[in-house]
Amino acid sequence: MDHHLLSRILSGEANQEEKGIFYRGLSETKSDEALFYDIKSLWIRASMQNDSMDVDAEYNLFLNRIKQPTQKSTYSIGKQVMKYAAIILFMLCIGGLSGYFISGWDIKNNGSGMQKFSALKGSVSIVELADGTKIWLNSGSQLTYREDPKGKQRLAKLTGEAFFEVTHNENFPFLVKAGKLTIRDLGTTFNIKAYCRDNLIEISLLPGKAELLNSNGNTLTALHPGESAIYSTDTEKFEIRQITDNVLSAWREGKFVIRDQRLEDIFNELSRWYDVEFRFENQKFKDYRYTGNIKKTTTVQHILKMLRLTTHFNYRIIEKPSEPDVIIIY
Numbered sequence: 107m108d109h110h111l112l113s114r115i116l117s118g119e120a121n122q123e124e125k126g127i128f129y130r131g132l133s134e135t136k137s138d139e140a141l142f143y144d145i146k147s148l149w150i151r152a153s154m155q156n157d158s159m160d161v162d163a164e165y166n167l168f169l170n171r172i173k174q175p176t177q178k179s180t181y182s183i184g185k186q187v188m189k190y191a192a193i194i195l196f197m198l199c200i201g202g203l204s205g206y207f208i209s210g211w212d213i214k215n216n217g218s219g220m221q222k223f224s225a226l227k228g229s230v231s232i233v234e235l236a237d238g239t240k241i242w243l244n245s246g247s248q249l250t251y252r253e254d255p256k257g258k259q260r261l262a263k264l265t266g267e268a269f270f271e272v273t274h275n276e277n278f279p280f281l282v283k284a285g286k287l288t289i290r291d292l293g294t295t296f297n298i299k300a301y302c303r304d305n306l307i308e309i310s311l312l313p314g315k316a317e318l319l320n321s322n323g324n325t326l327t328a329l330h331p332g333e334s335a336i337y338s339t340d341t342e343k344f345e346i347r348q349i350t351d352n353v354l355s356a357w358r359e360g361k362f363v364i365r366d367q368r369l370e371d372i373f374n375e376l377s378r379w380y381d382v383e384f385r386f387e388n389q390k391f392k393d394y395r396y397t398g399n400i401k402k403t404t405t406v407q408h409i410l411k412m413l414r415l416t417t418h419f420n421y422r423i424i425e426k427p428s429e430p431d432v433i434i435i436y
Contacts, residue, residue: 112142126428220252225266227381230358235260238273239280242358246301246378253278267299269358274314281319284309287326287337288319296329297354304374310334310349318344362400369394369417369435377430380406387436391419406433 111128114120132138225231225243233241243249247266254261260280272280272291280291284300285307294314300307311329318326318335327344329335334349356363364372370392373384379402386392394417400409410421424432
């Protein structure tokens with residue numbers, strides 16, 4: 107593996123041509139393929155908010171997982187191992203110790219005060235605004251933010267999923283637009299899930315209070331701690347449910363928490379994290395339901411094997427070097 111190209115693949119900076127070269131080379135050498143997924147697993151763990159992460163321990167664990175070379179090739183493979191280990195150690199030092207995957211998010215300022223943040227596929231990003239507000243962005247999410255001094259408002263727009271710990275200011279309210287809805291902070295910690303391909307927007311509140319407004323600025327409902335409002339973009343109606351803290355915190359802690367979810371919805375979550383596409387040849391499997399917890403460091407192939415134990419579906423993977431792989435369910 108080319109270590110420069112590897113770092114560009116992991117950081118999401120590689121273009122389509124570079125991805126094609128990298129994955130074609132990877133498919134030709136099983137040892138490199140296994141090594142790459144070890145590196146990617148460690149890179150994902152470094153992207154999680156985990157203050158207790160022991161970098162030295164993770165580094166040593168990575169080294170121990172690499173197969174010991176034979177006597178004949180000790181020198182050449184040993185140099186290769188140290189090269190990749192050095193890359194990982196560097197990534198951990200700049201990413202893991204600071205609590206998030208540094209290269210996993212991007213920030214742009216267009217000169218008008220508008221800032222844009224994004225989280226790469228397979229990463230969780232943390233943004234801290236100047237007012238102290240903290241925002242976690244889930245895989246494949248985008249957030250724009252600006253302050254409006256004249257209107258005395260802080261305005262954000264979300265596509266994807268984000269968790270907000272808002273620094274409340276009664277004279278300078280914080281509003282988040284997600285689809286046709288606007289969420290107004292009233293001293294709040296809340297989670298918003300609003301991916302474009304989903305037909306639902308889910309707003310879940312922990313401490314505090316929040317108001318949900320329509321596109322005209324009229325209040326639709328108010329949320330109280332422990333409540334989740336699920337808005338259907340098709341029917342434009344709400345359903346209020348009770349939620350638990352651990353479900354909301356799971357994605358920020360590197361877990362998929364599945365609670366009586368349809369297989370199609372589970373695969374939507376997996377596709378956003380692993381950057382793969384799922385297709386159903388047998389439509390009946392879409393509505394099968396599951397409950398369980400899965401670590402995000404688990405490979406998608408292993409998750410499929412676990413899920414099919416109860417459903418008995420089959421799958422095949424179509425590898426596409428320069429595009430997301432396609433997984434067919436039949």
